[in-house]
Amino acid sequence: MCTSNFQPMKMKPVLVNPEFQDPILAVPIPQKSEMLLFDLGYCFRLKIRDIQKISKIFITHTHIDHFAGFDHILRLSIDMKKTISIYGPPGFIGNVQGKLSGYYWNLKDSINLNYDVFEIHRDKMLRKRFRARDGYINDNLPEVIPWDINDPIAETDDYSVYTVFLEHRMPVLGYKIKADDSYNADKSAMDSMNLSPGKWVGELKKRLQNDLPDNDEIEIDGKKYNAGKLLKKLIKKSPGHVITYVVDTIFNKKTAGPLKNFVSGSDYFFCECAYLTSERELARRNYHLTARQAGTIAKEGEVKTLIPFHFSRRYEGKYHKLYEEVREVFPNVEKAKTYL
Numbered sequence: 001m002c003t004s005n006f007q008p009m010k011m012k013p014v015l016v017n018p019e020f021q022d023p024i025l026a027v028p029i030p031q032k033s034e035m036l037l038f039d040l041g042y043c044f045r046l047k048i049r050d051i052q053k054i055s056k057i058f059i060t061h062t063h064i065d066h067f068a069g070f071d072h073i074l075r076l077s078i079d080m081k082k083t084i085s086i087y088g089p090p091g092f093i094g095n096v097q098g099k100l101s102g103y104y105w106n107l108k109d110s111i112n113l114n115y116d117v118f119e120i121h122r123d124k125m126l127r128k129r130f131r132a133r134d135g136y137i138n139d140n141l142p143e144v145i146p147w148d149i150n151d152p153i154a155e156t157d158d159y160s161v162y163t164v165f166l167e168h169r170m171p172v173l174g175y176k177i178k179a180d181d182s183y184n185a186d187k188s189a190m191d192s193m194n195l196s197p198g199k200w201v202g203e204l205k206k207r208l209q210n211d212l213p214d215n216d217e218i219e220i221d222g223k224k225y226n227a228g229k230l231l232k233k234l235i236k237k238s239p240g241h242v243i244t245y246v247v248d249t250i251f252n253k254k255t256a257g258p259l260k261n262f263v264s265g266s267d268y269f270f271c272e273c274a275y276l277t278s279e280r281e282l283a284r285r286n287y288h289l290t291a292r293q294a295g296t297i298a299k300e301g302e303v304k305t306l307i308p309f310h311f312s313r314r315y316e317g318k319y320h321k322l323y324e325e326v327r328e329v330f331p332n333v334e335k336a337k338t339y340l
């Protein structure tokens with residue numbers, strides 16, 4: 001985990017479609033021309049300028065409502081010179097390979113769009129690169145990347161992305177994006193020491209970033225201070241914003257514990273609410289969550305805000321019942337912000 005951010009990074013996640021349509025969560029990275037997508041259902045609402053910012057795509061599983069948009073993104077990115085990293089569960093490399101091999105690439109010399117495909121297993125990641133200049137053909141064995149389930153699957157200077165294995169009669173991945181912690185000077189502590197803001201604040205923060213020794217001295221207005229003591233007194237940590245994304249899983253003895261731990265402390269918890277409790281048997285048979293179960297996960301994980309989505313179409317005209325049921329268990333529910 002990097003600690004290089006000095007300003008709190010507040011991510012503003014939006015669902016691309018209304019909560020009863022195909023799931024896609026878009027997470028723009030503040031102050032960066034970068035967009036992350038979680039799942040890729042029907043995505044014709046996505047603006048081209050946002051599609052062009054996509055750097056990474058995280059797929060929970062390849063049921064068609066979560067992956068049908070791949071071709072649309074491919075089509076609208078094809079003139080770009082970049083590599084998109086795309087992550088998914090066991091079997092995923094074959095799924096992406098199948099999509100890419102469905103087209104004829106004889107004009108490949110003018111294409112510069114590449115895919116870096118990561119297939120996540122419980123104890124390792126497999127990676128395979130598909131390059132336009134090879135006509136997206138790669139018959140080599142995938143590279144094996146040693147990896148532990150507690151480690152991030154993707155990491156930059158701004159954020160880290162984690163995953164959890166869930167159960168949908170097939171492995172499904174839940175995802176969590178955590179912005180890096182930020183560090184800010186405490187104004188009242190500064191006042192109490194009669195210190196005014198200056199370049200030295202930035203220097204002090206840089207010590208955190210570079211792990212410089214605490215016993216160093218720092219000069220402020222001609223006076224020397226112990227950097228370690230000053231750091232402890234003046235620089236406050238703001239924990240990074242956390243967004244979790246969970247869809248298409250059964251809630252049972254095997255998944256309840258991992259789900260609770262995974263969502264724990266999230267600022268925003270996007271969770272499927274496919275069925276009402278009155279149809280919990282159907283939810284169990286289809287390996288989906290009920291609204292009550294989503295609320296229970298949010299409550300036990302002590303999340304700040306639950307955003308229900310991925311409703312079954314059977315509740316058309318009465319989606320409010322899903323909100324009502326989830327609120328009975330967990331009151332802090334917000335309606336998803338959707339993409340315009």
Ligand SMILES: [Zn+2]
Nearest residue numbers: 061063168248
């Ligand atoms: Zn599914």
Ligand SMILES: [Zn+2]
Nearest residue numbers: 063065066248
């Ligand atoms: Zn689904």
